[in-house]
Structure formats: structure tokens, C-alpha cells
Amino acid sequence: MQKITILIHCEDQKGIIASVTNYIAGIEGNIIYLDQHVDANENVFFMRLECEFSTQNWDLELIKKDFQANLADKFNMSWEIYTQEYKPRMALFISKYDHCLYDLLGRYSAGELPLEIPLIISNHEDLKGVAQRFDIPFHHVPFTKNIKEEGEKQQIALLKEYDINFIVLARYMQIITPKLIELYKNRIINIHHSFLPAFPGAKPYHSAFARGVKIIGATSHYVTEELDEGPIIEQDITRVSHSHSIEDFIVKGRDLERSVLARAVKLHAERKTMVYNNKTVIFS
Amino acid sequence: MQKITILIHCEDQKGIIASVTNYIAGIEGNIIYLDQHVDANENVFFMRLECEFSTQNWDLELIKKDFQANLADKFNMSWEIYTQEYKPRMALFISKYDHCLYDLLGRYSAGELPLEIPLIISNHEDLKGVAQRFDIPFHHVPFTKNIKEEGEKQQIALLKEYDINFIVLARYMQIITPKLIELYKNRIINIHHSFLPAFPGAKPYHSAFARGVKIIGATSHYVTEELDEGPIIEQDITRVSHSHSIEDFIVKGRDLERSVLARAVKLHAERKTMVYNNKTVIFS
Amino acid sequence: MQKITILIHCEDQKGIIASVTNYIAGIEGNIIYLDQHVDANENVFFMRLECEFSTQNWDLELIKKDFQANLADKFNMSWEIYTQEYKPRMALFISKYDHCLYDLLGRYSAGELPLEIPLIISNHEDLKGVAQRFDIPFHHVPFTKNIKEEGEKQQIALLKEYDINFIVLARYMQIITPKLIELYKNRIINIHHSFLPAFPGAKPYHSAFARGVKIIGATSHYVTEELDEGPIIEQDITRVSHSHSIEDFIVKGRDLERSVLARAVKLHAERKTMVYNNKTVIFS
Amino acid sequence: MQKITILIHCEDQKGIIASVTNYIAGIEGNIIYLDQHVDANENVFFMRLECEFSTQNWDLELIKKDFQANLADKFNMSWEIYTQEYKPRMALFISKYDHCLYDLLGRYSAGELPLEIPLIISNHEDLKGVAQRFDIPFHHVPFTKNIKEEGEKQQIALLKEYDINFIVLARYMQIITPKLIELYKNRIINIHHSFLPAFPGAKPYHSAFARGVKIIGATSHYVTEELDEGPIIEQDITRVSHSHSIEDFIVKGRDLERSVLARAVKLHAERKTMVYNNKTVIFS
Incomplete structure (x- = not known):
């Protein structure tokens, strides 16, 4: 068959x-x-x-x-x-947060994700050891305002070298360049640590705490040039209360980020997502 | 069109x-x-x-x-x-609990349910006033062990008289007779106040409390001759903790019962349920 | 005792x-x-x-x-x-939506809310019949831009006459005046049909649909002069998908609005809320 | 301080x-x-x-x-x-399932768990490589009906040698002996892949599928001599539908098992659980 x-x-x-x-x-x-x-x-x-x-x-x-x-x-x-045999090749972009990284590599190693992970790119050296634990090639590509172009060039070269089909930003703390977004249109998945469109941009848990919300969320979306405005793939939430500090929000949020990103990655790899008009159709 | x-x-x-x-x-x-x-x-x-x-x-x-x-x-x-014009005619069977009754009649009056409610049958007189508030014919049909046959006869006569398509047991505290189940096969909807198959039968909140569960539930199902064993239409849950008493379980449970039953009724009336092999297919 | x-x-x-x-x-x-x-x-x-x-x-x-x-x-x-005997007296402000009204009056009649409802005020005559069904005094107080002052005067007079402790806006479609907010500081509860701070203001379901969110919400909060910016009492959410239309969002949202508002009202009446610094402490 | x-x-x-x-x-x-x-x-x-x-x-x-x-x-x-400095020493008992193992080791490595993991015991050699990846001593202790006593003796010796405070059964597929249960009373945490007390014992996903439930769950509890009857620490659920196969239940269940077990382990390590009368008090 x-x-x-x-x-x-x-x-x-x-x-x-x-x-x-x-x-x-x-x-x-x-x-x-x-x-x-x-x-x-x-x-x-x-x-x-x-x-x-x-x-x-x-x-x-x-x-x-x-x-x-x-x-x-x-x-x-x-x-x-x-x-059915086709497994898309995924690159992970990371910085210093390791919880989504551990989660995705754990699921990958446990055989839960129908994809290959031949490449990890980071703008820091910190998590090289995690990549090594899971025997995945790790490349340090510095990326700051001043060396954006050089960084972008290295990223694109690596993506080509490793024949990458889609990119996952596992709490990668840098802006993706328009050129890379164009190259991987609807194929770059980000996890944002808020219930979008509430609290886009930096420090969403701090903003959520200041507003006194009773529920926090995480959102996985395809990356577009407008920050945190791309087509939403998956969202989830968890309850918080007055008794929780910002640190508690962050700890609880890590669990959300992990599971929401993993579900989005799986949906994408299983070809269950279609993008139209800045929205997604997610098949069951 | x-x-x-x-x-x-x-x-x-x-x-x-x-x-x-x-x-x-x-x-x-x-x-x-x-x-x-x-x-x-x-x-x-x-x-x-x-x-x-x-x-x-x-x-x-x-x-x-x-x-x-x-x-x-x-x-x-x-x-x-x-x-699309066809609206099934639903009979409500009730006893003394009024929360599901108020909820269904409120939704019905607010135009949320694509059905007619021409008949309420109760084995007690207590909730006659609620039926009157909503201008729905109320019939008191006593039903106990000794007068089962007489009760069944009256029920069936009323169901026929009012041309009833399906029956909803809104916390009706009596067993439905096999004859009525046969007449309304896969057309009698019950709400059971537990997460079936956990805690079937009487006093499920007491059993849940004794077991120390962290989550309680409610289950709506089609009635079959096996008590609480019929095809499940809808379930939902809510969290509880050591700090909740049995009374708290009951209060929280009322909310579950209400919404789970209302969803099941709506699914049935919209023709989104099919029964096969003691299970349901629920279309979206 | x-x-x-x-x-x-x-x-x-x-x-x-x-x-x-x-x-x-x-x-x-x-x-x-x-x-x-x-x-x-x-x-x-x-x-x-x-x-x-x-x-x-x-x-x-x-x-x-x-x-x-x-x-x-x-x-x-x-x-x-x-x-324990003290039951706060609550006024309901309504317009034309009846789902929260039916829900609150149903719960009230079923004995679930530790409060009295001696007064319903509406800027329309439409729902007078619902109030009458539940035997609650209904007062039509017109309220538009041009007659704001007159409306406010009538509202305040009625609240005084009926000795009202707190006000619930059950999808009341008008802005409350600063004077009334001051009179009932932290004692006016609103239900907003979005997951605040996402989608404040008018037509939140339309905005949520346009953004392609996978989860919609409702938020109950105390009313302050800043629209939809008051201290949040309770929030809840439900999942939506690409297959849902704006009308589906609205139908699903009604269920959220109902239950979130009812929970907030109960918390307030049970003296489980405290307000500080535009946030709430909600005791268990 | x-x-x-x-x-x-x-x-x-x-x-x-x-x-x-x-x-x-x-x-x-x-x-x-x-x-x-x-x-x-x-x-x-x-x-x-x-x-x-x-x-x-x-x-x-x-x-x-x-x-x-x-x-x-x-x-x-x-x-x-x-x-605050005290970190309890936890032993992991595993068999062939690796998803809870990867999850707990990932969280541990990411610094999310206030505990030490100095020991992994398995009745199979299969997951030795995972333990090695995370640099944790792995001991193969065969355990079958015939060699129960020998297995128990080895387990207890290792637990003593590594000065273990509590044990986590991360889908360990063997019965724990009464002697070990007595030694680690209220200090052995199991994850059961159903919403207890529904579907205790073997193959709960198969039973849940056969019953046609609309929600499946996972339960973490302290181990007692009565199989799956110990004090419940944490439970969670996820929705399923007629469209899901038993295999889908198992895949969805893995996610539940992971997160429910991780939360129970964290609660125990943070000293937020107390056991009384076969129930738990879980502090916030």
C-alpha cells in the first residue's frame, strides 16, 4: 500500500x-x-x-x-x-532558553515527530552541549544589529547546505531578516509567550502581571515581517491568580510554550496547516 | 434557497x-x-x-x-x-432539581436551541411554577415502583399526544422503562453527574469525594437499558481540590451538568449525532 | 452558632x-x-x-x-x-441581549446566588417580559448621548430607592457615567466579550475572527472610567477554529459570557474579591 | 536570610x-x-x-x-x-517507554525541578542510552515473576547506596513489591494513563476507546498495595472524538502522562503534598 x-x-x-x-x-x-x-x-x-x-x-x-x-x-x-515516507527537514534556531529545545529534542528522540532535525543554529554558544547530547550539528552564528547581514548570510548558507525545509524559532531572541522570511515564507514557526494579540513584543509576562489577568497564554505562529502578527497556528492558556508572581508566570509559561510549540511543529510536519490571508486552516 | x-x-x-x-x-x-x-x-x-x-x-x-x-x-x-425548517419536538422529564431546567428553558427562550418544547413531565409537583413561568404545559405523572406501569402508560400517552421526537432527562431521578427506551431508541438524552465510566449510579459526588479525585465531571449520554452505560454524547470536567467539600462538588457539578446537557441537546437537535455500536459519531 | x-x-x-x-x-x-x-x-x-x-x-x-x-x-x-445572613442587593442593567439575563435569573431562582435582585434597569423595553416572568421590578430608563444626564439622574434615584449595593451590567450596551462609577466604586461588574486586554471596545468577535485566533474569551471586570481597563475578576476561554464563522464565535461566546459573569457575580456576593492597584485578589 | x-x-x-x-x-x-x-x-x-x-x-x-x-x-x-537548600534525591524506575523519561530529564537539565536524580533503574537495557545522554547512573535490574525477590533485593540495595528519598515510576511496567512500598510509604509516585478511578489496570486507552468516551485522562498518585488505588496527586484530561483511533489516544495520552507526572514530581519535591486517609492535601 x-x-x-x-x-x-x-x-x-x-x-x-x-x-x-x-x-x-x-x-x-x-x-x-x-x-x-x-x-x-x-x-x-x-x-x-x-x-x-x-x-x-x-x-x-x-x-x-x-x-x-x-x-x-x-x-x-x-x-x-x-x-507518507517524506520527512521534512527542520532547523532549530535558539538563543539561551533551553526548555523548548529539550522538549522538542526529547520528542524527536522518542520518535514522536515525523521530521528530521539536521541543524541547530544559535546566536550564543551556551546550549551547544544540549545539541551534542542529542548528536545534532550545532552552528554558532553571531547575530546583532551590527552584523545582521553577515549573520543572515551564514544562516542562509547553512540552511542551504543542510537542505532545510522549515525553521523553528525555539525562543530565538533575535528578529528574523525580511530576506530569510521571504525565502521561507510560511515555513518559519515562532513561539510567542503570550496569548496574542494580547501582549505582543518584549516581556509579555511582565505586562500580563501588571494588567492583573487571570489567564496567561502562548501562541505559535508563522513569522511575517510584522512582529507577532503572523498567521496563528496554535494557542493555549493556563490559569493564574493574584498569588502568582512574575516568576511564577514565567515558570507556568514555559510549560505552555513547550506544548504549544510542539503541537504547531507537529501540525506543520504532518502537512495539516494551510495559510491564507494571514490566517491558518488547521486540519484535524 | x-x-x-x-x-x-x-x-x-x-x-x-x-x-x-x-x-x-x-x-x-x-x-x-x-x-x-x-x-x-x-x-x-x-x-x-x-x-x-x-x-x-x-x-x-x-x-x-x-x-x-x-x-x-x-x-x-x-x-x-x-x-432546515424542521424543529424536533422535545419533552423534558424532571423531578425536583431545577438548575438544568432553568438553563434549558432560558436558552430556549433566548432562541439558542433549534427545537420546540411542548411538554414537561415530572414525577413531582414542585417545579410546576417554573414550567408556568415559561408557558410550557406541565404534567404531573407520579412514578414509583408500585405504579410503574401506570406511570409508563401516562408518559407514553402524553408523548404521543404532544407528538414528541426526543426526550431529555434533566436530572429526572427515575429509571426509564424498557418499553419507553425501545420506543425512543437513541432519542432519550440523560445527564449523569460524573465523568463516566467513573462513578456510575447513585451519589457520584460522594464517591468522587471519598476517592480524593482532583477533577470531577459530567456526562451526557443516550439512555439504554444498562444504567449509565449508553452511548456518550458529551463530557466535561472541572478541577476540585482537598479544600472542596461534597457540597462544593455538588455546586460546581451543577454548572457542569447544565452546560454538558445543553451542548448534548443542541448537538442532537442539529442532527450532528449518529449512534453505532454503543458509541456516538459527533459531527462538528 | x-x-x-x-x-x-x-x-x-x-x-x-x-x-x-x-x-x-x-x-x-x-x-x-x-x-x-x-x-x-x-x-x-x-x-x-x-x-x-x-x-x-x-x-x-x-x-x-x-x-x-x-x-x-x-x-x-x-x-x-x-x-452570613447578609445578602447584598444587586441591580441588573440590561439592553437587548437576554442570554446573561436568563442565566443570572435562572441561577438566582434556583437559589445559587447569595444575593437579592430587587431591580432591573434597561435602556430598552424589549426584555420587560423576562423581568416579569421572574417577578422582578423592571424600569425603562432611556439613555443616549443627548439625555445622558437625565438618564443618570433616574438611574441613581432608582438605585437609591431600591437600596442597591452593587450593579451588574449584563451586556448593557451603554457607557456608565463617571458619577455613577464614583458612587459605586469597585461595585459595578461588567462582562466584556473578549479575552482582555485583547480586543477591547466594540465588536471583539469580529476582530478575533479577522486576526485568526484559535481561542476566544470573555472577561468580567469592575468598571472604571477607562473603558475595559478595570480590575479583572474572572476570565475564561473556548477553542475556535478556521471552520467557525463570526456567528459561531458569537454563539460560543454567549456561553462564555454567561458563565464568566455568573462566577464573577458569585465571587463578589460572597465577599471573595478585594481590589487594589487596579487588580483583584480573589480568595478561594 | x-x-x-x-x-x-x-x-x-x-x-x-x-x-x-x-x-x-x-x-x-x-x-x-x-x-x-x-x-x-x-x-x-x-x-x-x-x-x-x-x-x-x-x-x-x-x-x-x-x-x-x-x-x-x-x-x-x-x-x-x-x-530551602535541601533537594530530595529521586530515583527513576523505567521500562521501555521513553517519553516521560525524556520529559523529566529535560526539565531536570533545564533547572526546573528542585531535586537530584542520582539513579535510574530499569528492568530492560533499552533506555540505557538516554540515561547516558544525561549522565545519570543507569542500573539494569531484571524483574519478573520468578526473580521478584532477587530484583527487590537489588532495588533496595541501590536505593540505599544512592541515598534515595523518593521514587518515580516513569511508566515502569512492573508491580512494586509490598516491602518496597512499605520502605517508601507515600514516597513512590506513579503515572497511570487514565482518568482514575475510570479504567484502572492494563490497557486503559483500549478500554476508553471501547467505551466511546469524549475525554481521556492521566493520573499521578502515590503507590499503595492496591493497584491504582493510591492517593491521587494530580490529574489532567484532553478531548478525544470518534475520529481518533486507539493509536491517537495513545499519542495524545503521552502528552498528558508527561505533564501530569512532571507536575506531581514538582509538587512532591517542593513539599506541597500531604497524605491522609488515602487522599492528598495539595498546597498551592
């Missing part, structure tokens, strides 16, 4: 679902998962399918060509097809 | 989705919602669709006949079709 | 807890609940006690005088003492 | 709080945290305090002796006093 995942989006039109499901049936595929969504305001159709094929005469490139010619052209579809 | 909801289940077979969506396209329908599920263990296929039709030449009975002949027969489907 | 609740706040000093608990022991009281909090940044001490006294020689006014002379003066305390 | 934590329990009596707080004030201590609980059914008083002392003339042993003589004897108290 060969299993593939298909992602489609296009203008909403009558008969799309019938055409797609007919097409799959026509090439002897069996649909084992189908979810679709119509953005009624924008008139856009989104679909995610998982299909099984008997492996006889299986040829992915042929299927892709056929799919384009006999289905996609008709509806002017944007689409992607992935085989 | 005419909008209908279609529920289907049958043995899982290749090409069902394509056939159904084709069929809808063929009769000029536009699918605005589609969700499906395959129970892989039981090899059963479930589907829920919402479709829009232009009202020209619209004839529901004709569509039903056509659906049976040209689609359902082929796949040996069980199916139901509902128009 | 006579049961009283004591609330204290003052500058933090060594030995306060010992002095207070000694004092209670000295007047033959039995402490059945004690919770305290120190705001370390502001150096303020907060305490809530529940104590039991045998009723022999019980005289509340005497105790209050004695408490002031022998304890409060020493530490320069602000304090309040309530007997 | 010297900071200590005091845990007390005894029969409930009038004036205990006053006596304790007086006593602390008398020895020039400053109470920075106080929480107490009375189990009204059992008439038992529980208290947890954190106090600060100036370090002049500080002598812990003297304080302990004084505390016993001048306070504890009077009320027949059971009590414990810990300095």
Missing part, C-alpha cells in the same frame, strides 16, 4: 468535491481521510485528503502530472502531494 | 464519497458542509452533508425517493434527510 | 497573622477559613477569614468596635465584617 | 493557627506563606508555612528541638521542617 496526502486550495466552485473524489476513485485510490473548508468571505476552497493506492504500477511523478492535467488545471488549483 | 442536512451510514466501500458528491452535483445541489468518518474496526462509513438547492422545482419527497433509488440502494445505506 | 466573614488589608508588617488569629482566639472565635496574600511589590497585606462564634452574648456592633480599637488601629487596617 | 518550609498535621483544635503564628513571631520569623486546611469529616488540621529568618544565630537543629518542645508537644503535632 502506498499512502499519500494531498493539499488543495482554489477559488470555491460548484462540484469541486465531486470532481476530486471522482478523480481519486478513477485512479483506483481509496480515500481514508477527507476534510474541506470554504472561506465564505474570501470564496476560497481548501481540502486535505489522505488516499491509499495499491503499489502496483505506482509512480508518484506520473500521478502528479496526471493530477495537474486532468484535475488541477480545470479548477485552477494550487496543490501539493506528499508521500 | 433550500438547505437540507443529510445523514448517511452504511458498510464502508470504495467510491462512496465520490458517488454521494456526484449525486448531489447531479441534482444541482451545492455542498456547503461535508464531514465523514470511517470506523475502521467495524468497517462502517458515516457521513453528514449540508447542501443548498435553488428552490425552483424543489420537492423534498421527490428528492427522497430519488435518493433512495439512485444512491442509497446501491450502497445499502441507512439515511435521513432534514430540511 | 454565628458565622462571620472578615476582610482586611493594610501595609504588610511583621506579626499581622499572629495578631489577627490571636485576637480571634481571644474573643472565643473559631477560625474555619483563613487565606492571606502579600503583594510583595506594593507591600500590601490582604486577608480573608471565616470565623464561628457561639451565639451567647453575640453582638456584632460590639465586636466591630472592639476589632477597631484592639486590632485595626494598631496595624492601620482597612476592614469589613459581614454576617 | 534563611528560608524554611514547615508542614504540620494534627487533630483539629481551637487556637492552633494563633499558636503557630505566635510561635513563629516569637522566634523572630517572618511568615511569607501560610496555607491551612481542616478535614472536617476526619477532624484533622493541616498547615504549610514558609518563613524567613535573619541568619544571625541561625541553628536549624536548635529550632527543631524548640519547635517540638514548645509547640508540637502541646498539640500532638506531626511535623516536618525543610530548609
Whole structure:
């Protein structure tokens, strides 16, 4: 059995679902998962399918060509097809915080994430030892205002060298350059330690404490040029009270950051996210 | 525009989705919602669709006949079709607890529930005043061990008289008779004040307190002959601690019971539930 | 047995807890609940006690005088003492939304709220029937930009006439005047339909939808002159997804608004809230 | 400044709080945290305090002796006093599941847990590499029905050798012997992969799936001789639906197990748990 995942989006039109499901049936595929969504305001159709094929005469490139010619052209579809074996290659960008790093590497080592981690980039040397523990190449790329361009150049060279598909900022404390954002559009995932759009920018736990909120949150989103304004992938919250100090907020927040980032990374790697109009469609 | 909801289940077979969506396209329908599920263990296929039709030449009975002949027969489907206008008629069975009653009647009066409530039956007179406040016919049907048969007869007569589609036990403290369960199979909704299957039967808050749990729950389920063993529709929980007494559990539990029951009632009335093998499929 | 609740706040000093608990022991009281909090940044001490006294020689006014002379003066305390029998009198301000109104009146009628509701004020006639259902005096007080002063005058007169202790804005769609806020400082509770400080002001569900959040919330707070900036009493959230429309947000939000407002009202009526520095201490 | 934590329990009596707080004030201590609980059914008083002392003339042993003589004897108290520096020594028992192991070692390495981990014991060799990654001594102690006594002997010898204060079963798939339970009474923490008391024993995810629950859970508890019946420390839940397979339950459950166990371990290490009557008091 060969299993593939298909992602489609296009203008909403009558008969799309019938055409797609007919097409799959026509090439002897069996649909084992189908979810679709119509953005009624924008008139856009989104679909995610998982299909099984008997492996006889299986040829992915042929299927892709056929799919384009006999289905996609008709509806002017944007689409992607992935085989089950395909594991995207992820780079981790880190600074000095290690909790998200330990969490992601632990999950990765425990076999929970369908991806490869061939590269860790940090603007500090501090966490080199953690990377070594998990046998992952670690590269120190200094990055400050003055050496931005040099840093960006090194980052891009490493990403190319290691053939990286997407980037995860695991509490990386630097701004990503517009050029890198453009290169990895909708493929850079950040974790912000607040319930966005509340408390964007620096020191959100301090702001949350000052405001006296009863709930704090964390938000994982794709990085765009507007700081903390990118498409939200996942959010979660936890209760706090007057009895909690800022330090307590930070400790409780670490748990949120960990789990929200891990869920976003998994959703992305499983091809369950689609971005449109600065928002995400997250398939189940 | 005419909008209908279609529920289907049958043995899982290749090409069902394509056939159904084709069929809808063929009769000029536009699918605005589609969700499906395959129970892989039981090899059963479930589907829920919402479709829009232009009202020209619209004839529901004709569509039903056509659906049976040209689609359902082929796949040996069980199916139901509902128009948007259809509001199921719900009877409330109550005893002395009023919190779920007030909640459901408040939501009903606020226009949140797509159903009619033409009948309230109680084995006590206590809450007659609440029914009167909301202008809903109230019938006192005594029900004890000794007069079970007489009570059942009266209940069934009233349900028939008021043309009731489904029954909600809003903390009704009596066992429903097998005959009534059979008459309203998968159409009697109960709220049990525990996180089933923990603490079935009487006094679940007392048992939860004795066990020292840190979380209590409530469960809404369809009634079957096995007490508290029917298909679960909805559950929810809330945190408790050592500082809470049994009375605190009961007070906190009332909030759970209210909201879990209201959600289950709404799901049922919106035709988002399907029962199979003592479990539910709950469409989104 | 006579049961009283004591609330204290003052500058933090060594030995306060010992002095207070000694004092209670000295007047033959039995402490059945004690919770305290120190705001370390502001150096303020907060305490809530529940104590039991045998009723022999019980005289509340005497105790209050004695408490002031022998304890409060020493530490320069602000304090309040309530007997268990005391039920604060609450006024409901409403406009056209009825879901919070039905919920609060349902809970009130079911005996869940330790308070009286002798007065409902609305700037519209629409919900007069709901008030009548629950036998609560309803007063229509028009309130628009042009007749603000007249409206405020009528409101204040009614609040005085009905001897109102605190006000609940159950989706009241008008701004409260500074004079009324001053009169009922930290005694006007509002429900805002967002997770503050995200989306203050008008149409928060629309803004949340536009931003593509994965979680929406509701916030209950004391009203201050700064719109939606007052001390937060309670917040809660629910998950949403790309599949939810703005209308879905609103429907889901109604459930949040209901329960968050009801919890805040209960906390206030049970004397479990203290306000300091635009934040609340919420005792358990 | 010297900071200590005091845990007390005894029969409930009038004036205990006053006596304790007086006593602390008398020895020039400053109470920075106080929480107490009375189990009204059992008439038992529980208290947890954190106090600060100036370090002049500080002598812990003297304080302990004084505390016993001048306070504890009077009320027949059971009590414990810990300095802030004290870090309990924890042994991890594991089998083949690595997710809780990675999580706890990651948190430990990130400095989140106030404890030492000098010892890992496993009945399999599989996870030796993980222990080595984190530089923690790993001992393989085979344990099956036939060699129980030998296994127990080795376990106890290792626990003694490494001076272990408490044991965490991080998905250790063997029954702990009564002798070891007795030696480490209320000091062995287990994680069970269900919402106890639902689904005790083996394969709880399979049972939960079969029952069609809408919520699954995990429970951390102290180990007693009755399997899965010990005092519950912490529980948490996550939502599931008809669309989730048993495998999905297991994957989602791993996340619950991780976080519930980590929270229980932290509560225990911070001396925030007290056990009485097969239930826990968990201080905030």
C-alpha cells in the first residue's frame, strides 16, 4: 500500500468535491481521510485528503502530472502531494532558553515527530552541549544589529547546505531578516509567550502581571515581517491568580510554550496547516 | 434557497464519497458542509452533508425517493434527510432539581436551541411554577415502583399526544422503562453527574469525594437499558481540590451538568449525532 | 452558632497573622477559613477569614468596635465584617441581549446566588417580559448621548430607592457615567466579550475572527472610567477554529459570557474579591 | 536570610493557627506563606508555612528541638521542617517507554525541578542510552515473576547506596513489591494513563476507546498495595472524538502522562503534598 496526502486550495466552485473524489476513485485510490473548508468571505476552497493506492504500477511523478492535467488545471488549483515516507527537514534556531529545545529534542528522540532535525543554529554558544547530547550539528552564528547581514548570510548558507525545509524559532531572541522570511515564507514557526494579540513584543509576562489577568497564554505562529502578527497556528492558556508572581508566570509559561510549540511543529510536519490571508486552516 | 442536512451510514466501500458528491452535483445541489468518518474496526462509513438547492422545482419527497433509488440502494445505506425548517419536538422529564431546567428553558427562550418544547413531565409537583413561568404545559405523572406501569402508560400517552421526537432527562431521578427506551431508541438524552465510566449510579459526588479525585465531571449520554452505560454524547470536567467539600462538588457539578446537557441537546437537535455500536459519531 | 466573614488589608508588617488569629482566639472565635496574600511589590497585606462564634452574648456592633480599637488601629487596617445572613442587593442593567439575563435569573431562582435582585434597569423595553416572568421590578430608563444626564439622574434615584449595593451590567450596551462609577466604586461588574486586554471596545468577535485566533474569551471586570481597563475578576476561554464563522464565535461566546459573569457575580456576593492597584485578589 | 518550609498535621483544635503564628513571631520569623486546611469529616488540621529568618544565630537543629518542645508537644503535632537548600534525591524506575523519561530529564537539565536524580533503574537495557545522554547512573535490574525477590533485593540495595528519598515510576511496567512500598510509604509516585478511578489496570486507552468516551485522562498518585488505588496527586484530561483511533489516544495520552507526572514530581519535591486517609492535601 502506498499512502499519500494531498493539499488543495482554489477559488470555491460548484462540484469541486465531486470532481476530486471522482478523480481519486478513477485512479483506483481509496480515500481514508477527507476534510474541506470554504472561506465564505474570501470564496476560497481548501481540502486535505489522505488516499491509499495499491503499489502496483505506482509512480508518484506520473500521478502528479496526471493530477495537474486532468484535475488541477480545470479548477485552477494550487496543490501539493506528499508521500507518507517524506520527512521534512527542520532547523532549530535558539538563543539561551533551553526548555523548548529539550522538549522538542526529547520528542524527536522518542520518535514522536515525523521530521528530521539536521541543524541547530544559535546566536550564543551556551546550549551547544544540549545539541551534542542529542548528536545534532550545532552552528554558532553571531547575530546583532551590527552584523545582521553577515549573520543572515551564514544562516542562509547553512540552511542551504543542510537542505532545510522549515525553521523553528525555539525562543530565538533575535528578529528574523525580511530576506530569510521571504525565502521561507510560511515555513518559519515562532513561539510567542503570550496569548496574542494580547501582549505582543518584549516581556509579555511582565505586562500580563501588571494588567492583573487571570489567564496567561502562548501562541505559535508563522513569522511575517510584522512582529507577532503572523498567521496563528496554535494557542493555549493556563490559569493564574493574584498569588502568582512574575516568576511564577514565567515558570507556568514555559510549560505552555513547550506544548504549544510542539503541537504547531507537529501540525506543520504532518502537512495539516494551510495559510491564507494571514490566517491558518488547521486540519484535524 | 433550500438547505437540507443529510445523514448517511452504511458498510464502508470504495467510491462512496465520490458517488454521494456526484449525486448531489447531479441534482444541482451545492455542498456547503461535508464531514465523514470511517470506523475502521467495524468497517462502517458515516457521513453528514449540508447542501443548498435553488428552490425552483424543489420537492423534498421527490428528492427522497430519488435518493433512495439512485444512491442509497446501491450502497445499502441507512439515511435521513432534514430540511432546515424542521424543529424536533422535545419533552423534558424532571423531578425536583431545577438548575438544568432553568438553563434549558432560558436558552430556549433566548432562541439558542433549534427545537420546540411542548411538554414537561415530572414525577413531582414542585417545579410546576417554573414550567408556568415559561408557558410550557406541565404534567404531573407520579412514578414509583408500585405504579410503574401506570406511570409508563401516562408518559407514553402524553408523548404521543404532544407528538414528541426526543426526550431529555434533566436530572429526572427515575429509571426509564424498557418499553419507553425501545420506543425512543437513541432519542432519550440523560445527564449523569460524573465523568463516566467513573462513578456510575447513585451519589457520584460522594464517591468522587471519598476517592480524593482532583477533577470531577459530567456526562451526557443516550439512555439504554444498562444504567449509565449508553452511548456518550458529551463530557466535561472541572478541577476540585482537598479544600472542596461534597457540597462544593455538588455546586460546581451543577454548572457542569447544565452546560454538558445543553451542548448534548443542541448537538442532537442539529442532527450532528449518529449512534453505532454503543458509541456516538459527533459531527462538528 | 454565628458565622462571620472578615476582610482586611493594610501595609504588610511583621506579626499581622499572629495578631489577627490571636485576637480571634481571644474573643472565643473559631477560625474555619483563613487565606492571606502579600503583594510583595506594593507591600500590601490582604486577608480573608471565616470565623464561628457561639451565639451567647453575640453582638456584632460590639465586636466591630472592639476589632477597631484592639486590632485595626494598631496595624492601620482597612476592614469589613459581614454576617452570613447578609445578602447584598444587586441591580441588573440590561439592553437587548437576554442570554446573561436568563442565566443570572435562572441561577438566582434556583437559589445559587447569595444575593437579592430587587431591580432591573434597561435602556430598552424589549426584555420587560423576562423581568416579569421572574417577578422582578423592571424600569425603562432611556439613555443616549443627548439625555445622558437625565438618564443618570433616574438611574441613581432608582438605585437609591431600591437600596442597591452593587450593579451588574449584563451586556448593557451603554457607557456608565463617571458619577455613577464614583458612587459605586469597585461595585459595578461588567462582562466584556473578549479575552482582555485583547480586543477591547466594540465588536471583539469580529476582530478575533479577522486576526485568526484559535481561542476566544470573555472577561468580567469592575468598571472604571477607562473603558475595559478595570480590575479583572474572572476570565475564561473556548477553542475556535478556521471552520467557525463570526456567528459561531458569537454563539460560543454567549456561553462564555454567561458563565464568566455568573462566577464573577458569585465571587463578589460572597465577599471573595478585594481590589487594589487596579487588580483583584480573589480568595478561594 | 534563611528560608524554611514547615508542614504540620494534627487533630483539629481551637487556637492552633494563633499558636503557630505566635510561635513563629516569637522566634523572630517572618511568615511569607501560610496555607491551612481542616478535614472536617476526619477532624484533622493541616498547615504549610514558609518563613524567613535573619541568619544571625541561625541553628536549624536548635529550632527543631524548640519547635517540638514548645509547640508540637502541646498539640500532638506531626511535623516536618525543610530548609530551602535541601533537594530530595529521586530515583527513576523505567521500562521501555521513553517519553516521560525524556520529559523529566529535560526539565531536570533545564533547572526546573528542585531535586537530584542520582539513579535510574530499569528492568530492560533499552533506555540505557538516554540515561547516558544525561549522565545519570543507569542500573539494569531484571524483574519478573520468578526473580521478584532477587530484583527487590537489588532495588533496595541501590536505593540505599544512592541515598534515595523518593521514587518515580516513569511508566515502569512492573508491580512494586509490598516491602518496597512499605520502605517508601507515600514516597513512590506513579503515572497511570487514565482518568482514575475510570479504567484502572492494563490497557486503559483500549478500554476508553471501547467505551466511546469524549475525554481521556492521566493520573499521578502515590503507590499503595492496591493497584491504582493510591492517593491521587494530580490529574489532567484532553478531548478525544470518534475520529481518533486507539493509536491517537495513545499519542495524545503521552502528552498528558508527561505533564501530569512532571507536575506531581514538582509538587512532591517542593513539599506541597500531604497524605491522609488515602487522599492528598495539595498546597498551592
